[in-house]
Amino acid sequence: MSRVLIHFAHPAIHKSRVNRQMAEAARGLADVTFHDLYETYPDFLIDVPREQELLLGHDVVVFQHPFYWYGTPSIMKEWIDLVLEYGFAYGPGGNRLKGKRWLQAITTGGPESAYDEAGHNRFTVRQLLAPIEQTATLCNMTFLEPFVAYETLRLEHHLEIPAIAARYRQTLLALQGAAP
Amino acid sequence: MKHDVLIQAIIYLLAMIAVVPISKRLGLGAVLGYLISGALLGPSGAGLIDGGESGASHLSELGVIMMLFLIGIEVSPRLLWQMRGPLFGLGGLQVAGTTLIFGALAVATGSPVPTAWAIGMILSLSSTAIVLQTLAERGFSKSPAGERSFAILLFQDIAVIPMLAVFPLLAPGKAEAAGRPGWQQGLIVLGAIVLLIASGRYLVRPLFRQLARLNLRETFTAAALLLVLATTALMTRVGLSPALGAFLAGVVLADSEFRHQIEADLEPFKGLLLGLFFISVGSGIDLAIPVSRPFAVASIVSCLVVLKGALVFGLGKVFKMKTADAFLLGASLAQGGEFAFVLLGIAADQGILRGPNAQLLTSSVALSMAVAPLVIAAAIRFGLPLLQAKGAERSPDLVEDKDSAALVVGIGRFGQVIVRLLRANGFRTTVLDYDGEQVDVMSRFGFKTYFGDGARPEVLRAAGIEKVGILVLAIDDQDNAVKITESVRAEHPHVKIFARAFDRVHAYKLLNAGAQSAVIETGGSAVDLGSEVLHELGFSALRSYRQGAWFRRHNNRVIRELAPLYGNTERAVFVRESRQRSEMLETLLNQEAGRGREHEDRGWDSGPYA
Numbered sequence: 001m002s003r004v005l006i007h008f009a010h011p012a013i014h015k016s017r018v019n020r021q022m023a024e025a026a027r028g029l030a031d032v033t034f035h036d037l038y039e040t041y042p043d044f045l046i047d048v049p050r051e052q053e054l055l056l057g058h059d060v061v062v063f064q065h066p067f068y069w070y071g072t073p074s075i076m077k078e079w080i081d082l083v084l085e086y087g088f089a090y091g092p093g094g095n096r097l098k099g100k101r102w103l104q105a106i107t108t109g110g111p112e113s114a115y116d117e118a119g120h121n122r123f124t125v126r127q128l129l130a131p132i133e134q135t136a137t138l139c140n141m142t143f144l145e146p147f148v149a150y151e152t153l154r155l156e157h158h159l160e161i162p163a164i165a166a167r168y169r170q171t172l173l174a175l176q177g178a179a180p
Numbered sequence: 181m182k183h184d185v186l187i188q189a190i191i192y193l194l195a196m197i198a199v200v201p202i203s204k205r206l207g208l209g210a211v212l213g214y215l216i217s218g219a220l221l222g223p224s225g226a227g228l229i230d231g232g233e234s235g236a237s238h239l240s241e242l243g244v245i246m247m248l249f250l251i252g253i254e255v256s257p258r259l260l261w262q263m264r265g266p267l268f269g270l271g272g273l274q275v276a277g278t279t280l281i282f283g284a285l286a287v288a289t290g291s292p293v294p295t296a297w298a299i300g301m302i303l304s305l306s307s308t309a310i311v312l313q314t315l316a317e318r319g320f321s322k323s324p325a326g327e328r329s330f331a332i333l334l335f336q337d338i339a340v341i342p343m344l345a346v347f348p349l350l351a352p353g354k355a356e357a358a359g360r361p362g363w364q365q366g367l368i369v370l371g372a373i374v375l376l377i378a379s380g381r382y383l384v385r386p387l388f389r390q391l392a393r394l395n396l397r398e399t400f401t402a403a404a405l406l407l408v409l410a411t412t413a414l415m416t417r418v419g420l421s422p423a424l425g426a427f428l429a430g431v432v433l434a435d436s437e438f439r440h441q442i443e444a445d446l447e448p449f450k451g452l453l454l455g456l457f458f459i460s461v462g463s464g465i466d467l468a469i470p471v472s473r474p475f476a477v478a479s480i481v482s483c484l485v486v487l488k489g490a491l492v493f494g495l496g497k498v499f500k501m502k503t504a505d506a507f508l509l510g511a512s513l514a515q516g517g518e519f520a521f522v523l524l525g526i527a528a529d530q531g532i533l534r535g536p537n538a539q540l541l542t543s544s545v546a547l548s549m550a551v552a553p554l555v556i557a558a559a560i561r562f563g564l565p566l567l568q569a570k571g572a573e574r575s576p577d578l579v580e581d582k583d584s585a586a587l588v589v590g591i592g593r594f595g596q597v598i599v600r601l602l603r604a605n606g607f608r609t610t611v612l613d614y615d616g617e618q619v620d621v622m623s624r625f626g627f628k629t630y631f632g633d634g635a636r637p638e639v640l641r642a643a644g645i646e647k648v649g650i651l652v653l654a655i656d657d658q659d660n661a662v663k664i665t666e667s668v669r670a671e672h673p674h675v676k677i678f679a680r681a682f683d684r685v686h687a688y689k690l691l692n693a694g695a696q697s698a699v700i701e702t703g704g705s706a707v708d709l710g711s712e713v714l715h716e717l718g719f720s721a722l723r724s725y726r727q728g729a730w731f732r733r734h735n736n737r738v739i740r741e742l743a744p745l746y747g748n749t750e751r752a753v754f755v756r757e758s759r760q761r762s763e764m765l766e767t768l769l770n771q772e773a774g775r776g777r778e779h780e781d782r783g784w785d786s787g788p789y790a
Contacts, residue, residue: 045729048783082783 002101002180004172005033005058009065009073013038018107018152018161019066025165026064029172033058037075044078051083055097059180061141062172063132064105066152070121070128080135089139098140103175104129105147105168112150147171191228195221196455212310212553214455215546218462225467243453244522245426249408250450251337252430253439266328270499271335274513277491278304285483294350298532301343302524302541303484305517307549308333314553315512320560324501325508332492332513340519341427347523351530372418373428376411380432388438392631395614401445407433408446440612440632444639458518462546469536469543480544485555489514504567511559515552516545584610586650587643589634589664591618594680594701595654609652612643635660637667645672653679653695662689669694684739684764691743700739707732730779738768 203213283300415425496506681687690698711728
């Protein structure tokens with residue numbers, strides 16, 4: 001059994017549809033730690049020791065957020081900048097996160113076809129996540145194939161969004177079930 | 181028969197004190213207790229108090245007058261407009277329908293038509309006190325049935341006014357004719373009403389504002405009483421009933437900023453006098469009647485309960501309520517009301533009803549009120565589970581004047597900011613302040629403010645503390661703030677309290693008294709200024725800001741941690757507050773002396789991989 005930690009970052013949850021249902025699905029799972037970054041740190045004053053302790057206590061680290069301008073909402077960048085300290089996450093003696101798994105779980109406005117060399121956004125999601133993938137790699141973590149929900153703007157509320165939430169839930173359960 | 185006023189007063193008061201706890205224990209409510217004790221003590225019982233026309237009964241009529249005044253003062257035109265659907269629709273149809281049904285029954289059993297009208301109207305009224313109290317006790321005040329009961333009962337209270345006006349017209353030979361032609365009479369009445377409204381706006385409100393400025397409580401109370409009695413006297417002079425006068429006086433003051441204070445001042449009087457009223461009504465009940473004509477009484481009571489309940493249930497369904505809700509609504513209103521006694525008395529006096537029949541109906545109404553709590557309880561216990569569909573959703577809520585998100589006590593410098601912040605985000609607040617001048621200023625700038633002393637529980641209640649979940653305490657007076665926190669936690673535990681604290685010691689007291697949050701009024705602003713100084717000393721803006729923010733966060737944490745040690749009352753007895761404050765400062769400085777005080781963001785250090 002792996003211990004799963006979800007960092008949720010959505011600055012305007014009251015306007016969210018897909019992320020909100022995904023979050024509900026995640027919150028409903030037993031033994032999964034759901035950590036809402038904007039809710040905990042509305043002033044961006046991230047408690048670094050506490051965050052590091054959380055990381056140490058889990059095997060799988062998930063980052064769930066909408067894909068803003070091909071990246072993360074700002075608090076996630078703040079989190080990465082402050083929490084992954086030299087000597088903790090990387091550098092000499094910085095192997096505390098070694099072997100843990102990293103999953104990016106994102107929602108995009110555009111369809112999958114747009115995220116392609118020939119498409120509107122010119123790069124695939126995996127390519128656009130390169131900085132994050134490299135961050136994880138530098139910390140000796142395993143960067144998993146990201147969970148992506150495309151085309152959220154177009155989705156039918158009653159039919160397709162629950163399906164995405166269910167798929168997300170399955171993904172989390174699978175992560176939980178695997179050995180650390 | 182005892183005529184000594186002192187002895188009578190003692191007996192009345194003893195009855196009130198002795199009876200209410202017992203009847204509440206038995207689940208009967210205070211009103212019934214008064215009626216029963218009146219009946220037991222009155223001429224047909226132990227004969228300890230005079231029935232009917234004694235000095236006590238005149239005094240007790242004041243209770244009814246007060247009640248109507250307080251009803252009037254609750255009825256603001258805006259509230260009426262919002263509730264117009266259930267109020268006039270459901271309420272109107274209920275009163276009209278019940279009047280017709282029982283009127284028809286009365287005619288069928290041999291009454292003359294005017295009498296039948298009177299009987300129909302009398303029986304259409306339900307008991308505001310019993311219904312609302314019973315529903316509240318069982319937790320159903322906010323249910324669809326509870327809210328619509330309130331609307332219907334409110335309409336009934338209003339409907340009493342035209343009923344009182346109509347009764348003299350039903351009397352044989354127009355017993356109360358004032359000797360003037362009808363149109364002249366009508367003009368005089370209209371003139372009196374206009375005079376009342378005009379003096380209300382240009383005389384009464386400014387007068388009250390002046391009194392409020394003087395901050396003299398007793399004078400304020402006296403003025404409120406004077407208002408009620410004077411308008412009542414005016415109305416009786418022109419031939420209207422005193423009750424109508426009191427109601428109109430209340431309406432004149434309904435939208436004023438003094439509403440809550442007046443309500444709070446008069447509430448104790450009203451309570452006492454109403455109790456007196458019910459006792460004296462009870463003493464007028466002839467106990468021989470239910471005993472001697474059990475069949476008649478029983479059939480009237482069951483007709484009343486069943487037919488009225490069924491009619492209301494039917495109306496509920498017509499107004500698209502769910503079956504279970506309509507059922508509870510019907511069961512809740514299936515009885516006679518307090519006003520029936522008033523109207524029956526008037527009807528008997530004016531010859532509309534013969535004495536024995538009035539007595540019969542009085543006993544029947546009283547009995548129906550006695551069983552009402554039981555009927556409602558049975559409906560909730562047995563009826564609802566049967567009728568509720570599985571997983572049924574609530575029917576849509578009524579729109580009421582309940583859109584206050586918070587009650588803010590104190591609208592000085594501190595409270596103003598909070599109210600403005602809430603308002604900017606679309607939240608309405610009810611605001612209370614006890615400084616007449618502040619109230620004035622705020623009113624001029626468009627805030628809905630009430631004048632009242634938040635330290636008095638009845639003022640808070642009048643301002644609707646039971647309907648909001650949040651109390652913001654932004655007053656100056658430290659001791660009052662703590663007292664209010666304690667009493668609200670005790671009496672309204674569902675209310676979360678956000679309090680302004682003068683300093684650390686005060687914050688401790690508030691937290692220990694149960695406030696959800698106590699923010700020191702200087703904490704934030706001092707840090708802001710301090711951050712500006714850091715900036716001036718060369719820190720970048722971000723650094724100045726963050727250092728300030730982290731410092732404040734640390735400070736708050738320390739305060740919460742030290743709360744259990746400080747600010748508790750026993751310690752305060754032995755250690756002077758000023759000593760506490762200096763002790764605390766020492767502790768803080770010591771804690772901060774050793775380690776590096778600056779908050780570090782090491783992640784932003786340049787490292788080998790940057």
